[in-house]
Amino acid sequence: SYVVTQPPSVSVAPGKTARITCGGNNIGAIGVHWYQQKPGQAPVLVIYNDRDRPSGIPERISGSNSGNTATLTISRVEAEDEADYYCQVWDTDSDHQGVFGGGTKLTVL
Amino acid sequence: EVQLVESGGGLIQPGGSLRLSCAASGFNVITSYMSWVRQAPGKGLEWVSVIYNSGNVYYGDSVRGRFTISRDKSKNTLYLQMDSLRAEDTAVYYCARDTSAAGYFDTWGQGTLVTVSS
Numbered sequence: 001s002y003v004v005t006q007p008p009s010v011s012v013a014p015g016k017t018a019r020i021t022c023g024g025n026n027i028g029a030i031g032v033h034w035y036q037q038k039p040g041q042a043p044v045l046v047i048y049n050d051r052d053r054p055s056g057i058p059e060r061i062s063g064s065n066s067g068n069t070a071t072l073t074i075s076r077v078e079a080e081d082e083a084d085y086y087c088q089v090w091d092t093d094s095d096h097q098g099v100f101g102g103g104t105k106l107t108v109l
Numbered sequence: 110e111v112q113l114v115e116s117g118g119g120l121i122q123p124g125g126s127l128r129l130s131c132a133a134s135g136f137n138v139i140t141s142y143m144s145w146v147r148q149a150p151g152k153g154l155e156w157v158s159v160i161y162n163s164g165n166v167y168y169g170d171s172v173r174g175r176f177t178i179s180r181d182k183s184k185n186t187l188y189l190q191m192d193s194l195r196a197e198d199t200a201v202y203y204c205a206r207d208t209s210a211a212g213y214f215d216t217w218g219q220g221t222l223v224t225v226s227s
Binding site for chain 2 (some may be wrong): 001031033035037042043044045048049054084086088089090095096097098099100101102103
């Protein structure tokens with residue numbers, strides 16, 4: 001089955017830009033989705049189909065996807081952005097399965 | 110308002126069975142793609158199973174043959190029947206909706222904790 005890989009942690013100072021990557025074989029050819037999860041809460045969709053934002057998600061959060069890497073970018077990072085972030089794809093080649101990355105802990109310094 | 114509310118979690122011995130429920134409001138589960146996703150304590154998200162609006166079902170490798178996903182139109186509820194439970198099935202179980210059938214989850218429940226232990 002398809003495998004996606006994320007760095008375990010990313011640290012960034014407030015006001016700077018955070019980039020969280022999601023790697024997979026030719027991942028640019030499939031849609032990538034991103035979730036934010038804060039402690040004790042359910043995940044929240046922040047980016048779908050590589051770059052689209054659900055209503056209520058700030059424009060500071062954006063996504064891109066090309067080649068073997070998808071990227072979640074958070075500009076002008078705020079303390080409230082500290083959370084775990086997961087990328088996710090839908091694998092229909094081998095079977096119909098959802099596939100999550102291992103998650104990235106974003107720490108705001 | 111679209112809402113999902115899970116129930117049915119608890120402490121169960123290894124080898125036992127448990128059925129989780131996910132009550133939906135604001136939409137019909139029968140016309141939606143609905144999934145179960147779990148999260149072991151301190152770990153990441155793991156997709157478990159999906160039921161399409163067509164009724165087709167699919168499972169993750171770790172639960173195939175032990176878990177069964179289903180739905181009840183009259184109760185507008187999604188279920189996950191879990192048999193032959195193992196310690197590694199211990200997790201918070203979330204139900205999630207894929208509104209556009211595009212493979213992402215835009216609505217999540219609050220989760221229900223399943224603990225498999227003797």
